Amino acid sequence: MVYTHVLQFFSDVSLFPSIHYSTQFFNLITFSGFVFCFGYVCQLAYYSKPFSMVYKKMFLTGLKTLLAFYISGLAFQVFVGNQPLNIETIMPIVLLQVIPGWSEFLVSFSLIILIGLGLFPILVWISNRPITFWVITLLLLATTWIDYSQITSTYMGLLIGTAHFPTFPVLQYLPFYLIGIYFAKYQIGLKWKYLLVSSLGTILFIYYLVTTDSQLPGRFPPSIYWIVGPTFFLYIYYIFSKWLDRFGKGIGIFKVMGENVLFYLLISNVFIFSLDSALSLYVVGPWTGLFFTICLLLVITYFINIMTVRVRK
Numbered sequence: 001m002v003y004t005h006v007l008q009f010f011s012d013v014s015l016f017p018s019i020h021y022s023t024q025f026f027n028l029i030t031f032s033g034f035v036f037c038f039g040y041v042c043q044l045a046y047y048s049k050p051f052s053m054v055y056k057k058m059f060l061t062g063l064k065t066l067l068a069f070y071i072s073g074l075a076f077q078v079f080v081g082n083q084p085l086n087i088e089t090i091m092p093i094v095l096l097q098v099i100p101g102w103s104e105f106l107v108s109f110s111l112i113i114l115i116g117l118g119l120f121p122i123l124v125w126i127s128n129r130p131i132t133f134w135v136i137t138l139l140l141l142a143t144t145w146i147d148y149s150q151i152t153s154t155y156m157g158l159l160i161g162t163a164h165f166p167t168f169p170v171l172q173y174l175p176f177y178l179i180g181i182y183f184a185k186y187q188i189g190l191k192w193k194y195l196l197v198s199s200l201g202t203i204l205f206i207y208y209l210v211t212t213d214s215q216l217p218g219r220f221p222p223s224i225y226w227i228v229g230p231t232f233f234l235y236i237y238y239i240f241s242k243w244l245d246r247f248g249k250g251i252g253i254f255k256v257m258g259e260n261v262l263f264y265l266l267i268s269n270v271f272i273f274s275l276d277s278a279l280s281l282y283v284v285g286p287w288t289g290l291f292f293t294i295c296l297l298l299v300i301t302y303f304i305n306i307m308t309v310r311v312r313k
Helices: 002-010 018-047 051-080 087-094 104-118 120-127 130-145 154-160 170-186 192-211 224-228 231-247 252-259 261-278 286-312
Strands: none
Touching (some): 002 286, 018 051, 018 104, 018 120, 018 170, 018 231, 018 286, 051 104, 051 120, 104 154, 120 130, 130 170, 170 224, 192 224, 192 231, 252 261, 261 286
16 A cells, blocks of 8 residues: 555656556555455454453544544645645544545544444354355445445445545445454465455456456446455465464564554655655656655654654663
8 A cells, every 4th residue: 555655646657657557456455455454353353352341442443543544634635735734624624524535544444443343243243144244245245336426425425435535435345344354253264165256256357357448447436346356366465464474473574564554554644745745856666666665664664663662661
């Protein structure tokens, strides 16, 4: 996600055509992957425990993610949108009447965890019944066929999608959250049936590309082809991450990034937004952009290490 944001802000597709393909690929897999991981860790941290033990933590996690959206959205409006830092800029963001660009995924994370809190017993009940679970997951995919153009409310757009502004609607991406819960609960590994099903989702995406002269399916709002498109890649990433967790204990920076995902996303956004005007004449290519991204992640890692050392002391 950070690499894609760097290329979107500091590169030019007309000069580096390959960037179009890399950014679209990462756009396809990143948010869905985060939602899947979110469901996975929520199962381990929350849904596997009694509600009375975790509801406060879930609520605080939702608020913390919402605060991250406020900070990222305000940074976008000030640095990229050139809006003044005053109450007229702040309040529409706080009230979710304005959803600034490149920050909408954060408010979706917050809504998912808060909705997961409200539906806690239902999600636990569903996860204990595999057939019911998969039926509900498939039914949620059918929500991609709603008439998005009829949704004009900002709040409804965040929940079920809209054609009037970019958003990652909770309802359409909820299957990835549920599948993450399921995979964590039953510790799913490499199984051919899941590999086959995940391949079918990506094959549908490829079929759409072939039949529309390589035109991408709708992302804002999401179509069924966009939702199921990353399934094969996400399953492969999932299997690789389990292998890495088992045999790659020494790769410390990945562990730090995994434990501080929200901080990396927020601080990288603030850095990129603040540099947007200062580097407006600076254009990076794919390799320079990758180097820029690595440097940015290392700087954030350094900040985390400083704070961690202070806390330990």
